[in-house]
Amino acid sequence: MSLLEARGIHKRFGPFVALEHVDLTVEARQFHGVIGPNGSGKSTLLKCLVGAEDVTRGTIALAGKRIEKLDPAERARSGMSLKFQIVSIIAQLSVFDNVLLAVQAHDSFLSLLGSRTRRKSAARVDALLASFRLTRYADVTAGTLSHGHQQWLEIAMALASEPRLLLLDEPTAGMSIEERRLTGELLRPLKEHCSVLIVEHDLDFIRGICDVLTVLHQGEVLDSGTVAHIQSSRKVQEVYLAHV
Incomplete structure (x- = not known):
């Protein structure tokens, strides 16, 4: 199939x-x-x-x-997960927080209250940033990234849901x-x-x-x-x- x-x-x-x-x-x-x-x-x-x-x-x-x-x-x-042609990151937030929001968007409210879930989310964010060579930009405001790095950031965000x-x-x-x-x-x-x-x-x-x-x-x-x-x-x- x-x-x-x-x-x-x-x-x-x-x-x-x-x-x-x-x-x-x-x-x-x-x-x-x-x-x-x-x-x-x-x-x-x-x-x-x-x-x-x-x-x-x-x-x-x-x-x-x-x-x-x-x-x-x-x-x-x-x-399914889609990255559109036009970048739609949250420019005022850090690179880390953009990916964190994408990861947490797929968690339930109750799970987000647990410290273990927050630690797990942070580990997932770190892994996604590393996959797209964004680790050193984790604390950088996303809107200041180059165009290419913004595209990579949005692909990392699209992967937060672990799509098929x-x-x-x-x-x-x-x-x-x-x-x-x-x-x-x-x-x-x-x-x-x-x-x-x-x-x-x-x-x-x-x-x-x-x-x-x-x-x-x-x-x-x-x-x-x-x-x-x-x-x-x-x-x-x-x-x-x-x-x-």
Whole structure:
């Protein structure tokens, strides 16, 4: 059984068709990339998967459980977590406190009253910061971080719930070449714990990290397969890659 199965996804905004007949499958511990020109429906697809937008028609299943009618919070509890393209950290708080809030958001009120739970939360925060090379910035105000470090901070926050599926919307947007390379290094170990679905414009980055690519064009799936298959796909070369 696949971890995520989206079938026949349609999304309309009035007369405008944003997605049509979109099928997407993500396997357990797989890095799956979604690429396509601007306006092809990539971000809309992520929003439909996590419930930020309702699908007009179609089904979405996570680990065999239908979730297309669940609200975003229920989908998150089912094991999904999304990092949007626009950074949404709390700029006035420290880096440590941003991640701590993300960790504690998934604890019950009663559990938060116990000192043992607080110690456990702090240990979890320390581990997440270390995973994204943020330990030395723990006491720094988050809003003063560089853009790249803010992106890493938000990925760490998205992982606080220990999701089975992490969705990333252009995680390297605005990064330098070196930051994009480091982002790939920091994400690869996640495959031991969860699957990752990535929307990205940087083709070198996404080809270097993903096992499977799905190409969207005008709201429909143009092709899907391994990186080697997509690179050799004549349809993709004609419609997308030739124009990048």
